[in-house]
């Protein structure tokens with residue numbers, strides 16, 4: 001028993017708890033009390049969660065610049081003690097203001113302040129939706145944050161429509177595998193950028209063309225594109241501009257990480273530079289988005305219509321969650337990394 005008071009076996013749960021910034025070893029498997037739902041919350045028995053850059057940025061407290069941003073990482077200690085921003089599971093109980101769900105309902109959720117790395121999680125009802133009927137818990141847990149990010153980028157920031165030429169840089173990762181499918185679902189001609197081993201995967205998701213970033217530089221040939229969805233790598237906005245149409249848009253989602261600044265520096269420098277150019281850089285940021293339920297429902301509809309399928313790279317048992325984080329952090333997972341409970 002790890003909490004200050006005795007934890008009741010009946011109401012205890014296993015959770016990976018983060019007390020200090022560090023490597024995946026900082027995630028400690030503990031028995032702690034189950035959370036109790038507030039009036040607007042849903043208590044969920046978690047069956048699967050996913051691991052993504054969100055988790056290890058919070059775990060390591062990096063980039064350091066993000067410790068200074070309100071609502072992001074804590075200055076000296078993690079601002080989130082149980083990570084996991086995606087989950088799928090069954091409703092156990094609901095707060096007294098929740099009317100949409102009841103015990104036994106199968107749901108998936110995007111808890112903006114984490115909670116998925118535990119057997120039970122309390123999630124605001126606005127961040128929960130019915131689990132897509134055709135997906136398993138593992139598949140459903142792959143969807144929320146990565147696919148919602150891709151949806152915001154395609155639908156809202158990129159405003160992608162039929163016939164547009166779209167380049168997805170980072171097409172094989174968690175966000176990219178959804179972005180390629182969504183850009184196709186919205187009618188675009190899609191070029192996916194990935195490494196040699198992922199060319200077939202990206203083609204299978206519907207990309208019309210693929211560029212192998214180990215052999216070709218997308219900023220020097222091809223295009224021009226109406227929209228670039230910028231997810232991975234270290235290309236500056238000035239380089240991307242060369243293959244954007246005069247009124248083209250570069251949607252900034254992420255990029256290569258480092259300890260101090262990146263990918264925040266790459267993203268925000270693009271936003272500043274684009275104030276002085278005809279082509280625009282815009283930010284797609286799912287953190288703080290107030291439309292989580294609506295987005296989950298739209299993603300469910302696309303899944304039901306067979307236009308969106310999660311790509312799962314690896315599945316780990318709960319006890320091996322730190323190994324899952326270690327693997328995801330290497331930055332080369334094709335698709336999503338899932339943990340089951």
Ligand SMILES: NC(=O)c1ccc[n+]([C@@H]2O[C@H](COP(=O)([O-])OP(=O)(O)OC[C@H]3O[C@@H](n4cnc5c(N)ncnc54)[C@H](OP(=O)(O)O)[C@@H]3O)[C@@H](O)[C@H]2O)c1
Nearest residue numbers: 053149170172173174175195232233254255284285286332
């Ligand atoms: N703005 C937001 O709200 C938001 C939300 C979610 C994620 N993000 C950010 O988006 C980024 C991607 O997230 P993710 O979940 O997709 O990560 P991920 O699953 O770890 O993506 C890794 C993928 O990136 C590919 N990649 C690495 N270097 C590349 C390069 N130079 N060119 C093209 N592809 C490259 C890798 O392929 P190879 O193995 O072939 O290298 C791998 O498939 C991260 O920076 C993350 O923080 C932002």
